[in-house]
Amino acid sequence: MEFTSDGKPIHSKEYRRRRILNWLPLGLTYAFLYMARYNLTVSKNALGDLMTKEAFGIIFAAGTITYAFSFLINGPLTDKFGGKKAILASASGSAIMNILMGFILYGILALGWNLNLTLAFSVLYSVNMYFQSFGAVAIVKVNSSWFHVRERGVFGGIFGILISLGLYFAFDWSQAIVNFLDKIFKDKFNELQTLEIFSNVLKYIPFDKFHSLQNLIEQAYQNAALEMPKNPQYWFVFFIPAMILIVWFIIDFIFLRDNPSQAGFKDFNTDDASSGEEETKFKLSDILKRIFTNKVIIVVGLIEFCTGVLRNGVMHWFPIFSKEQIQLTPESAGVWNFWFNNWGLILAIAGASGGMLAGWMSDKFFGSRRAPVAGILYTSILIAVIFMIFNLNSPVVLGILVAVISISVIGTHGMLSGTATMDFGGRKAAGTAVGLIDGLVYLGTGVQSLSLGYITSANWAYWPVFLVPFAIIGILLTIKIWNAFPKGKKELH
Numbered sequence: 001m002e003f004t005s006d007g008k009p010i011h012s013k014e015y016r017r018r019r020i021l022n023w024l025p026l027g028l029t030y031a032f033l034y035m036a037r038y039n040l041t042v043s044k045n046a047l048g049d050l051m052t053k054e055a056f057g058i059i060f061a062a063g064t065i066t067y068a069f070s071f072l073i074n075g076p077l078t079d080k081f082g083g084k085k086a087i088l089a090s091a092s093g094s095a096i097m098n099i100l101m102g103f104i105l106y107g108i109l110a111l112g113w114n115l116n117l118t119l120a121f122s123v124l125y126s127v128n129m130y131f132q133s134f135g136a137v138a139i140v141k142v143n144s145s146w147f148h149v150r151e152r153g154v155f156g157g158i159f160g161i162l163i164s165l166g167l168y169f170a171f172d173w174s175q176a177i178v179n180f181l182d183k184i185f186k187d188k189f190n191e192l193q194t195l196e197i198f199s200n201v202l203k204y205i206p207f208d209k210f211h212s213l214q215n216l217i218e219q220a221y222q223n224a225a226l227e228m229p230k231n232p233q234y235w236f237v238f239f240i241p242a243m244i245l246i247v248w249f250i251i252d253f254i255f256l257r258d259n260p261s262q263a264g265f266k267d268f269n270t271d272d273a274s275s276g277e278e279e280t281k282f283k284l285s286d287i288l289k290r291i292f293t294n295k296v297i298i299v300v301g302l303i304e305f306c307t308g309v310l311r312n313g314v315m316h317w318f319p320i321f322s323k324e325q326i327q328l329t330p331e332s333a334g335v336w337n338f339w340f341n342n343w344g345l346i347l348a349i350a351g352a353s354g355g356m357l358a359g360w361m362s363d364k365f366f367g368s369r370r371a372p373v374a375g376i377l378y379t380s381i382l383i384a385v386i387f388m389i390f391n392l393n394s395p396v397v398l399g400i401l402v403a404v405i406s407i408s409v410i411g412t413h414g415m416l417s418g419t420a421t422m423d424f425g426g427r428k429a430a431g432t433a434v435g436l437i438d439g440l441v442y443l444g445t446g447v448q449s450l451s452l453g454y455i456t457s458a459n460w461a462y463w464p465v466f467l468v469p470f471a472i473i474g475i476l477l478t479i480k481i482w483n484a485f486p487k488g489k490k491e492l493h
Contacts, residue, residue, distance in 0.1 A: 008150040009268065018263050019146050025255050026083075026139055027162040029091055029248040033135045034166025035173060036094045036241035037063075040125060041316045042174035043105075043237050045323055046182075050108075053320065055118040057453020060316070061446045062122040063129035064308075068443035070133035075435025076288070078134065082258040083142035083431070086134040088249060093131025095245040100124050102238030109231040133438070136417060140434040145259040149271045150368055158359075163410055164351030167315070169241075171344030177237050179341075185232040291432050296484045299477055300416050301440040303374060306474040307416070308444025310381055311409040313467050317452055318402050319343055325392070325460055347410075350403050354411030362415060369485055370415050375478035377408035377415075382471035384408070388464035412474075417441060444470075 002010045011019075040063075044056040051059075078086040101124045107113035139162075257263040291297055358373045366372045384404045391397040417437050448466075455462045 009148045015260070015265050018260075018265065021255055022146060022257055022263065023139075023143055023158070025248065025251045026087060026142055027158070028165070029087055029245070029252055030135045030139050031162050031166035032169055032241065032244050032248055033090060033094055033132055034163070035169035036098045036238075036245055037129070037132050038167070038170035038316070039098075039174045039237050039241055040121075041319065042171060042178060043234060045319060046178045046232070046234050046237070050117060051121075053457050054453050056320075057449050058118055059121045059125050061449040061453070063125040064312075064442040064449060065446035066126040067129040067133045068439040068441075068446060070130050071137070071432070071435030071439035074130075074133050075137055075432035075439075078137045078141050078431030078435070083138040083140075084252070084256045084258050086138035086141065086431070087252055087256065090131050090134035090138060091245045091249040091252065093134075094128050095242040095249070097124055097128035097131065098238040098242040098245075101128070102235035102242070105238065106233075106235040109234065129442075133435070133442075136438045137431045137435050140417075141431040142256070142258055144270065145267065147270065148268070150363070158355070161352040161355050163414060164348040164355065167351060167410075168344040168348035171319070171347065172342060173344070174237055174241075175341065175344070177240060178232075178234065181232040181234060181236060288432065291436055296481050297433055297436065299481045300370075301437045303378075303474050303477045304413070304416055304437045305440040305444040306378075306470040306477070307409055307413050308441035308446075309448040309470045310385075310405065310467055310474070311413060311441075312445040313448040313452060313463075313470075314402050314405050314409070315347065316449075317456065317463060321392075321456070321460060321463065322395075346403055347406050350406035351410035351414075354407035354409075355414040357407075358411035358415040367485070369483065371478045371481045371484055373415055374412045375475060375482065377412045378471060378474040378478060380408040381405050381412075382468070382475060385464050385467045385471055389461075389468075392460065392464070413441065 004010060040056070040060060044051045044053075074086070101121060104113075104115065104117075104120050104124065108115055108117060259267055261267045354377070358377060361376075362368055362370055362373045381404075384401045388398065388401050391401065417434060451466060452463065455466055
């Protein structure tokens with residue numbers, strides 16, 4: 001294989017086209033997994049008092065903590081059986097759990113079931129998140145065989161874009177479903193009221209020829225009343241992502257391949273931590289030893305724990321805060337309504353920008369080292385969170401600050417979970433490495449979910465204050481591994 005002057009491999013056009021055909025369906029499946037994961041946040045705002053902030057915090061924490069510890073099983077399983085089987089398990093399992101959550105919501109809202117929503121959703125959402133945890137592991141495992149270490153900064157950007165698309169699907173598509181369901185419910189309610197008014201008016205007209213018309217309207221009113229749902233059909237917020245995942249399951253089954261040789265190309269040395277060990281048969285104990293004795297991976301995992309707190313501490317609580325606390329003036333209403341109704345789009349743009357910026361900076365300025373970029377982005381997060389403390393009542397400034405945090409935190413996440421895991425885990429242990437690191441992301445998510453569920457119920461002013469220490473810790477940890485770069489046993493190409 002030939003290489004450019006900066007060490008990047010030169011691939012054929014056929015290889016690059018087939019690689020796109022491989023990672024694009026895989027990546028879009030991963031993006032729609034986000035929709036089947038974070039639709040819970042959108043449903044919380046739609047359900048109102050049926051799902052309180054404390055209940056949302058408990059459900060979300062149960063799921064994310066389950067996700068965090070699932071890597072102990074799913075990382076090694078993915079290293080053993082391959083990324084394709086992992087993503088198929090993720091898509092199918094998550095689809096089934098979303099169908100069950102939608103069915104529970106249907107029973108409560110439409111049939112009047114007397115169920116404990118918090119308990120039922122905590123169990124089902126936890127199982128959903130177990131299957132979800134295969135997703136990030138699968139995408140990194142597959143692409144660790146298709147991307148050279150010198151190309152992975154770009155892949156980190158791609159990973160950030162996929163995350164951003166997932167957030168767009170999760171928030172904006174799910175919110176569009178809620179808005180559509182609300183409109184249908186409102187239209188049916190208005191129709192029912194109109195029929196009732198006409199029926200009542202015709203009762204007082206003393207002409208026989210109106211009686212038959214009155215009877216027809218009365219019958220129409222009764223039929224409409226029978227068909228009138230008790231609540232908007234919010235269960236579709238769970239059913240629709242499930243159907244989409246089933247479609248991507250089929251596409252992945254057809255097109256996805258774990259490595260180039262399965263697609264008719266030659267496997268090559270990716271120069272990561274597994275370099276020179278292509279023929280070595282690894283046992284699970286060997287993989288676990290490699291991961292848990294690698295100081296760089298451990299530090300990256302601790303940074304990503306902070307990332308989990310910061311990313312979801314802003315991403316999920318900002319829409320809830322905006323609905324509860326923001327007092328709009330005529331001047332700010334237009335801008336703020338756009339911001340709130342297009343939160344997913346804003347996250348997508350911010351995340352894609354952050355992901356590509358982080359990947360470009362890593363490969364261009366830091367010799368494919370990941371920690372310096374993470375340190376720069378974490379510094380931006382710290383500054384923005386501090387400014388949040390003093391601007392909670394300023395809608396426009398707050399909106400800009402949460403966008404800056406989203407750019408930085410998604411860029412960091414793509415760079416570390418999506419790229420550093422491949423580098424330092426190597427192809428042999430990529431699944432277990434990303435499992436550990438992504439697991440710590442969601443352990444941090446669980447911590448913030450439980451904490452902020454109660455903190456924000458007491459006083460929203462403590463929301464950004466809670467986030468500050470995690471930004472500081474993240475910066476200090478990036479300094480600790482500033483010059484880290486993976487080394488294989490051999491320098492063969």
